[in-house]
Amino acid sequence: MDADYWSFESCLAEQARLPCTLKLDVEGHGHLLGANESDLHVGAKVSIPMWLAPTLILNDWLDFNIPPPFMQRVKRALNANARSVRLSTLVGNGGEWYGFGKLVADVLEESQAKELQAVLLTTFKERFVDLMDQAQHFGGIPSSAGADSMGDTGADFREGLEMTERELFLLAQESAKAVRLWYESTDRKEH
Amino acid sequence: MALPANLMRSPLPAELEFIALQQTDILIRPHFSMGKIRLLSGSYGPFRATANIEVPLWVGKYMKQQGKCSLIPPVWLSVEWLEEKLRQEISRPEEFAPLPFRFAEIAKVFLDIAADDVPSPERVRSLLKDLREVRQAKTRKGLALLDEMELRMTGLGSMEINELRPFLTRAMGVMRVLASEPEVPASTADNTFVTSMDDGW
Numbered sequence: 038m039d040a041d042y043w044s045f046e047s048c049l050a051e052q053a054r055l056p057c058t059l060k061l062d063v064e065g066h067g068h069l070l071g072a073n074e075s076d077l078h079v080g081a082k083v084s085i086p087m088w089l090a091p092t093l094i095l096n097d098w099l100d101f102n103i104p105p106p107f108m109q110r111v112k113r114a115l116n117a118n119a120r121s122v123r124l125s126t127l128v129g130n131g132g133e134w135y136g137f138g139k140l141v142a143d144v145l146e147e148s149q150a151k152e153l154q155a156v157l158l159t160t161f162k163e164r165f166v167d168l169m170d171q172a173q174h175f176g177g178i179p180s181s182a183g184a185d186s187m188g189d190t191g192a193d194f195r196e197g198l199e200m201t202e203r204e205l206f207l208l209a210q211e212s213a214k215a216v217r218l219w220y221e222s223t224d225r226k227e228h
Numbered sequence: 229m230a231l232p233a234n235l236m237r238s239p240l241p242a243e244l245e246f247i248a249l250q251q252t253d254i255l256i257r258p259h260f261s262m263g264k265i266r267l268l269s270g271s272y273g274p275f276r277a278t279a280n281i282e283v284p285l286w287v288g289k290y291m292k293q294q295g296k297c298s299l300i301p302p303v304w305l306s307v308e309w310l311e312e313k314l315r316q317e318i319s320r321p322e323e324f325a326p327l328p329f330r331f332a333e334i335a336k337v338f339l340d341i342a343a344d345d346v347p348s349p350e351r352v353r354s355l356l357k358d359l360r361e362v363r364q365a366k367t368r369k370g371l372a373l374l375d376e377m378e379l380r381m382t383g384l385g386s387m388e389i390n391e392l393r394p395f396l397t398r399a400m401g402v403m404r405v406l407a408s409e410p411e412v413p414a415s416t417a418d419n420t421f422v423t424s425m426d427d428g429w
Binding site: 135139162209211216 | 340407
């Protein structure tokens with residue numbers, strides 16, 4: 038979920054495709070844009086991977102639509118309760134909802150971009166406290182804190198995590214585990 | 229990088245314990261008499277049986293494990309003090325009760341190897357556990373206020389900070405990217421391709 042050249046996550050986020058409409062004729066290169074015929078004309082619909090889209094859009098060769106994971110319907114659901122939206126189903130398994138969203142925001146106009154970024158940020162903030170909670174109490178740590186308030190919704194929430202969140206989940210889980218193991222370890226001499 | 233990923237993210241709890249062993253001075257009551265010993269880290273002693281003397285925690289731990297002394301627990305490692313702090317912790321939901329920075333590590337060492345020197349160790353242990361849980365709940369509340377710029381939580385112990393560190397730094401990194409200004413390729417009339425990527429962070 039960063040823009041680092043070497044980051045696998047950002048590579049994955051850039052694989053997501055953006056639905057676009059052509060603004061110029063493309064003769065003989067349709068295959069490159071993932072279409073079936075080789076000649077494409079103005080108004081043809083193509084989906085362009087996110088790594089290619091910014092250049093084409095800023096050169097005014099394409100118009101694009103906001104992709105499904107960030108449409109109004111999703112935003113409304115997120116507004117109602119960010120924790121109950123399953124981000125993983127929006128971007129497919131192993132998808133990067135936040136990374137993709139940021140890339141989309143980068144090609145949007147300023148006001149729209151601001152709005153989308155705000156949605157991304159609020160969603161992240163609303164979800165990540167639960168995320169940490171779940172990570173600390175999931176995995177056989179007997180504790181009263183997480184279980185009663187979450188119950189079954191916890192499992193749903195975990196399955197709905199997208200890639201960046203999964204990574205964070207693992208981080209929190211690992212450090213909770215390390216601390217727990219340390220508390221259980223002992224230097225006492227065996228008798 | 230040469231280190232495995234989990235070692236790069238933050239110190240291990242055992243490493244923090246090691247630091248606490250080096251940095252903390254405690255009182256011990258030796259069961260033997262001996263002159264000064266000089267080590268690279270300093271001189272300790274002379275030891276006289278039943279006369280309290282201050283040494284680093286690691287010296288105390290070593291001697292205790294040899295059965296050569298008893299450790300005198302710090303004032304805060306007692307039922308009354310901890311009960312008082314637990315009360316504070318519960319009655320003031322918006323701040324952390326002031327505990328020694330490395331309380332978790334020091335308490336663990338004491339309860340682990342010198343439980344017989346701590347008065348009512350079981351009660352102390354359960355108080356520490358209660359404290360830990362109350363403070364974790366507070367941390368959780370504090371995290372809800374996190375934004376991409378800063379997080380203020382005063383009074384956390386080193387172990388608590390360390391437990392949060394990998395998760396928190398990553399989460400703030402993600403937020404920073406999400407809140408960052410778009411860095412778009414300059415619109416070019418020719419076919420020069422310009423990278424749309426940040427330099428990373």
